[in-house]
Amino acid sequence: xxxxAEPIVMDLQRKxxxxxxxxxxxxxxxxxxxxxxxxxxSVAKHLTALPVPHRRVERWKHTPVSGxxxxxxxxxxxxxxxxxxxxxxxxxxxxxxxxxxxGKFDAEASDLPVHGxxxxxxxxxxxxxxxxxxxLESSDWFAALNGTFAVEGMKLHVQxxxxxxxxxxVHHHTHGPNSANFLRHxxxxxxxAQVQLIQWSTANESASGMVNLLTNMDVASGAIxxxxxxxxxxxxxxxxxxxxxxxxxxxxxxxxxGTIQGKWVRNDLNFRLDGQGCxxxxxxxxxxxDKEFVDNHTTVDHRAAHCTSSEQYxxxxxxxxxxxxxxxxxVRPDAQQTNAxxxxxxxxxxxxxxxxxxxxLEIYADDVKCSHGCTIGQFDEEALFYARSxxxxxxxxxxxxxHAFIGDVLDGFAVQEVRMEVEHRLATKHGWETWxxxxxxx
Amino acid sequence: xxxxxxxxxxxxxxPILKGLNLEIKPGEVHAIMGPNGSGKSTLASVLAGxxxxxxxxxxxxxxxxxxxxxDATERARSGLFLAFxxxxxxxxxxxxxxxxxxxxxxxxHEGLEPIKGKDFLKLVxxxxxxxxxxxxxxxxxxxxxxxxxxxxxxxxxxxxxLEPRFAVLDETDSGLxxxxxxxxxxxxxxxxxxxxxxxxxxxxxxxxxxxxxxFVHVLVNGKIVLSGDKDLALKLxxxxxxxxxxxxxx
Numbered sequence: 001x002x003x004x005a006e007p008i009v010m011d012l013q014r015k016x017x018x019x020x021x022x023x024x025x026x027x028x029x030x031x032x033x034x035x036x037x038x039x040x041x042s043v044a045k046h047l048t049a050l051p052v053p054h055r056r057v058e059r060w061k062h063t064p065v066s067g068x069x070x071x072x073x074x075x076x077x078x079x080x081x082x083x084x085x086x087x088x089x090x091x092x093x094x095x096x097x098x099x100x101x102x103g104k105f106d107a108e109a110s111d112l113p114v115h116g117x118x119x120x121x122x123x124x125x126x127x128x129x130x131x132x133x134x135x136l137e138s139s140d141w142f143a144a145l146n147g148t149f150a151v152e153g154m155k156l157h158v159q160x161x162x163x164x165x166x167x168x169x170v171h172h173h174t175h176g177p178n179s180a181n182f183l184r185h186x187x188x189x190x191x192x193a194q195v196q197l198i199q200w201s202t203a204n205e206s207a208s209g210m211v212n213l214l215t216n217m218d219v220a221s222g223a224i225x226x227x228x229x230x231x232x233x234x235x236x237x238x239x240x241x242x243x244x245x246x247x248x249x250x251x252x253x254x255x256x257x258g259t260i261q262g263k264w265v266r267n268d269l270n271f272r273l274d275g276q277g278c279x280x281x282x283x284x285x286x287x288x289x290d291k292e293f294v295d296n297h298t299t300v301d302h303r304a305a306h307c308t309s310s311e312q313y314x315x316x317x318x319x320x321x322x323x324x325x326x327x328x329x330x331v332r333p334d335a336q337q338t339n340a341x342x343x344x345x346x347x348x349x350x351x352x353x354x355x356x357x358x359x360x361l362e363i364y365a366d367d368v369k370c371s372h373g374c375t376i377g378q379f380d381e382e383a384l385f386y387a388r389s390x391x392x393x394x395x396x397x398x399x400x401x402x403h404a405f406i407g408d409v410l411d412g413f414a415v416q417e418v419r420m421e422v423e424h425r426l427a428t429k430h431g432w433e434t435w436x437x438x439x440x441x442x
Numbered sequence: 443x444x445x446x447x448x449x450x451x452x453x454x455x456x457p458i459l460k461g462l463n464l465e466i467k468p469g470e471v472h473a474i475m476g477p478n479g480s481g482k483s484t485l486a487s488v489l490a491g492x493x494x495x496x497x498x499x500x501x502x503x504x505x506x507x508x509x510x511x512x513d514a515t516e517r518a519r520s521g522l523f524l525a526f527x528x529x530x531x532x533x534x535x536x537x538x539x540x541x542x543x544x545x546x547x548x549x550x551h552e553g554l555e556p557i558k559g560k561d562f563l564k565l566v567x568x569x570x571x572x573x574x575x576x577x578x579x580x581x582x583x584x585x586x587x588x589x590x591x592x593x594x595x596x597x598x599x600x601x602x603x604l605e606p607r608f609a610v611l612d613e614t615d616s617g618l619x620x621x622x623x624x625x626x627x628x629x630x631x632x633x634x635x636x637x638x639x640x641x642x643x644x645x646x647x648x649x650x651x652x653x654x655x656x657f658v659h660v661l662v663n664g665k666i667v668l669s670g671d672k673d674l675a676l677k678l679x680x681x682x683x684x685x686x687x688x689x690x691x692x
Contacts, residue, residue, distance in 0.1 A: 386530035386584075387540070389490050390600060391518035391547035400543065404534025404583075 019054035025069040026052030026141065033149055033180060036074060043137060043147035050141045062324045062356040063295050067238050067264055072180035072209055075102035080109035083175040089200050089232070093417040095167040098122070098154050102174060103181035105152055109171075117162035117193075123153040123184060136214060136242050140268070143242045146182050146214040153184035153214075156197075160190040160220075167196040167415050172211065174202070174237050179209035187215065191248075192222040196414050199229045199241075207235030214242045221249040221275060226414035229267075232260040232425055239265045249275025249304075256412050257284035259294045260425050266295040271309065273300070273335075278307040285314045285406040287426060288321035295324035302335035302365075311342040314406045317353035318430075324356045331363040331370060338365060342372040347379060347405060399432035443468045443505060443639050444608055450499035450664075451488045458484040460664035461500065466608070469636040473650055474643045475675060476661035477683045482643045483527060485661070486612040489641075490524035491517050504608065518544075519551035523606035525597040527613040532584040537596065538566065540584045541603050548604060569602040573629040591622035598629040609633075610641045615649035627652030647679035660686055 030047060033039070053060035078101055080087045087099050087109035098120065099109040105122035113120045136143035154170055174181055189195055201211065211233070219225050233239060239262050245253055259265050271280045286294040300309045315323045325344045346355045359372045379401055387397035403410075413419040426432070444466040451459040458481045466472050476482050488495050489502065491514030502509040509517060532540065545565075546556045557565070570580060573595040585593050594614055601609055611630070615623055630640065630653050642653055650658070650672060658674040659666045662683070667690050668674070 380530075380532075382530045383532045385492055385514060386526065386532070387543075388514040389518055389524050389526075390540070390544035391515055391551070391604065392540075392543045393515050393547060394513075396543060396547075400535050400540070401532070404532065407534045 016051045017054075017057050018051045019056060022052045022054040022065070029069060030145070030148070033072065036072070037149060038151055039148050043144055046137065047141065047144040047148050050139075050144055052141050059297060059326070062322075063266060064293070068210060070209075071178060073178045075104075075176055075179045075181075077175040078102055078104040079106045080173065083173055083204065085173060085175075085202065085204065087171065088169060089171060089202055090169070090198075090417050090421045093167070093169065093415070093421075095169045095198065095415075096120070096164075097169045097171060099171045100152065100173070100181075100183055102176070102179050103152055103183055113164060113166075113168060115162070115164055117159035118164055119155070119157040120168065121155055123155050123186065124151060126155045136216075136244050136268075136270070140242065142212060142240050143214055143268075146184060146212045146242065149180070150182035150184035150212075150214065152182075153186065156185070156187045156195075158189045158193040158195050158223075161192045162190075163194040164196070167198055169198040169200060172199070172201045172213065173204075174207045174209070174211055174233065174235070175204050176206055177208045179207065179211070179237075181209070181211045183213050185213070185215040185217075187217040189217070189219045189223040189225055191220040193220075194224040195226075197225065197227045198415060198418055199227065201231045201233055201239065203233035203235045203237045205234045207233065207237050209237060211237055211239045213240065215244070217243065217245045217253075219245065219247045219251040219253055221251060223248075224252045225254075227253070227255045228413045228415055228418045229255065229257040230260065230418065230422055231258070231262050231265055233262045233265075236263045238263065240268070241266070242268045242270075244270050244272070245280075246272045246274060247278040247280060250277040251275070252279040254281040254412065254414060255283075256409065256414070257282075257296065258409070258413070258422050259284070259286040259288070260422065261429060262288075262292060262294065264293045266297070268297045270299045271301065273302050273307045273309070274304055276304045276306045278304070280307070280309040281311075281412070282309070283312045283409045283412045285316075285409045286323055287316045287318070287402070287406075287430070288323060289318035289430070290321060291319065292321045293323070294321075297324070297326045297328075299328040300330070300340065302329070302331045302338045302340060305334060305336045305338070307335065308339040309341070312409060313344045314409055315344075315346045315355060316349060316402055316405060317346065317355055318349045320350070320352040322354040322356075325374075326358045326360065327372070328360045329362070329370065329372070331361075331365050331368050333364045336365050336367045338368040338370065340368070340370040344374045345405065346376045348376065349379065395432065399427070399430070402430075402432075444641075445503040446500070447502075448500035449485075449488070449497070449502060451484060451495045451497050453484070453495055457498070458495070458664055459488065462661075462665055464659065464666060466639045466641060468639055469634075470657065471634065471640040471642060471653065471655045473655035473658045473675060474641065474661050474666075475645065475647075475658060475678055480661045481664045482661055483612055486524055486527075486610050486641075486643055489517075489610055490514060490522065515547065518604070518606075519548050521607035523601050523604055523609040525594075525601060525609065525611045525614050527616060529585045529588075529593040529597055531586045531588075533586050535584050536581055537584050538580050541566065541600060544600070545603060565603065570599055572602050572632055573598045574625055575599045590617035591619060594618055594622065594626055595629070598626050602629065602633060605633075607637065608639050608641070610643070612643050613645065614642070615644055615646060623649065624652060647675040650675045662686060
């Protein structure tokens with residue numbers, strides 16, 4: 001399945017909006033990277049024509065990019081062994097694994113699927129190599145930067161009707177200062193095939209620089225894909241993740257994005273529902289603290305009739321952290337009988353935390369059901385007092401309310417081990433003792 | 443057990459309790475009645491440790507400890523329980539996990555290990571039967587979608603689970619039909635014991651037909667102005683509060 005770029009009526013970036021100083025910094029970055037590594041010329045040309053994002057561009061209004069204008073170097077560490085961390089960040093997970101360290105494929109640490117009808121390999125080893133393409137690069141400078149410099153990533157092809165017997169974990173690890181990791185994942189799932197994917201990003205304490213991930217996923221008719229995305233990066237990494245998911249008739253895709261830790265994270269998740277009867281689910285949570293920044297931009301483009309989409313993003317912001325949620329839903333004229341739901345809830349724990357939340361629904365069909373809700377609030381003081389009046393400590397009472405607030409999103413992770421590890425890591429980060437203390441575990 | 447001396451409390455600049463005195467001995471049931479705005483619910487909130495109120499004077503001794511020095515959690519763990527007038531809904535937190543955290547908080551305070559799942563479920567079953575709280579409600583989110591009566595029964599269930607030494611019931615009868623009132627009162631009566639005390643705050647004498655108090659006090663304008671036995675409640679029911687304002691205070 002391929003799509004030629006076409007003008008989107010609602011595209012907010014129709015007019016190039018250039019900020020000269022930022023543009024110059026972006027160009028300097030491109031030159032510096034080009035001097036260090038192989039660049040794809042065709043995309044590089046396109047890249048120079050794109051505006052570098054800045055504060056006066058709507059999609060980047062609350063997303064500071066100044067952290068990117070720094071020096072990058074070729075990383076020293078290129079294997080999990082040298083990094084001294086676990087190849088599989090999820091204990092007890094029985095999954096296939098493809099591991100990238102500082103943007104390089106680590107064959108030793110990987111355990112590629114051996115399964116009829118499934119081809120999974122690092123992009124650098126595929127016959128065709130890395131191809132430019134995908135509609136993200138056509139509009140976004142950072143995505144085009146990936147298109148220009150990504151020489152590695154995963155190529156996954158699942159043949160018609162094949163059900164992969166285990167989840168496939170894609171582990172990105174960033175190690176040490178000033179990395180610039182570009183990875184591109186090309187995923188093609190043929191008709192009626194099924195696959196569970198996990199993307200897990202880690203970084204060590206001394207890590208800094210940029211992680212720039214771009215995933216193109218084509219899901220053919222009747223196929224079912226789940227993607228659990230977990231971001232747990234120590235250090236000072238700037239993390240960009242672009243996903244373009246194209247769904248054909250009657251396919252189902254669920255993406256769950258959990259941001260546990262990260263100095264600066266931007267997720268740009270785009271669904272394109274091309275065939276009738278598609279179902280898209282996109283849920284996420286983010287719990288930044290200190291000065292962390294987490295941005296979730298999502299787009300669901302309903303282009304065909306009888307599709308459903310359901311979106312829930314929940315944020316709890318501690319310390320002086322900040323967050324952005326922007327949820328676009330387009331319902332095109334032909335997309336009758338669409339059922340689209342969007343919910344975004346935010347809790348500001350301190351008066352220094354900020355959230356910029358913006359639901360954007362554009363509906364051009366007249367026989368549809370679309371609903372959205374957006375809340376920004378604080379911890380429910382009455383509920384906290386009630387819990388404390390029963391002898392529950394304040395920290396634990398808050399942990400309970402957090403659990404309740406993001407519970408639906410946690411429940412949605414496709415792989416149970418992922419969910420449990422996510423809960424464990426959240427509890428560790430926030431100092432909660434009795435997390436997930438359910439009677440089922442008694 | 444509880445000794446309240448000259449207690450004064452205000453919300454913002456407005457004084458509500460203006461020198462309240464009350465001593466409650468082990469095993470006693472005291473009822474507090476009074477007109478709207480007299481400070482009944484403020485007294486309950488101040489005892490439980492709600493931080494919206496400023497305690498501006500006086501003292502509360504609880505089993506030899508200065509209650510006002512403890513935060514809400516510590517008070518609960520030390521054996522104080524408040525049955526809320528308006529129990530709070532907590533969506534997404536199951537009633538049963540909520541109670542287990544509460545029970546384990548108390549056990550931690552007493553230097554005990556967390557309760558075993560099996561023992562806990564046994565305890566839940568036993569205590570829930572006391573107020574006829576069915577299993578469906580135990581597994582639902584705390585108070586979410588409960589009827590008024592179910593919420594109040596849940597309060598008494600929680601009280602039974604935590605076995606407090608001193609329980610404050612803040613208008614537990616409000617919003618209850620006669621059957622629910624009887625169930626709630628039976629739950630309370632089953633818990634009466636020589637070393638457990640109750641402070642029952644109510645507008646109406648009706649509740650006191652079921653939970654028979656040892657003492658009845660009338661709270662007017664932040665002070666206890668009249669005390670008596672259960673017959674005082676009957677007199678109030680018959681004559682209202684105006685005569686007190688006229689005869690006693692004047």
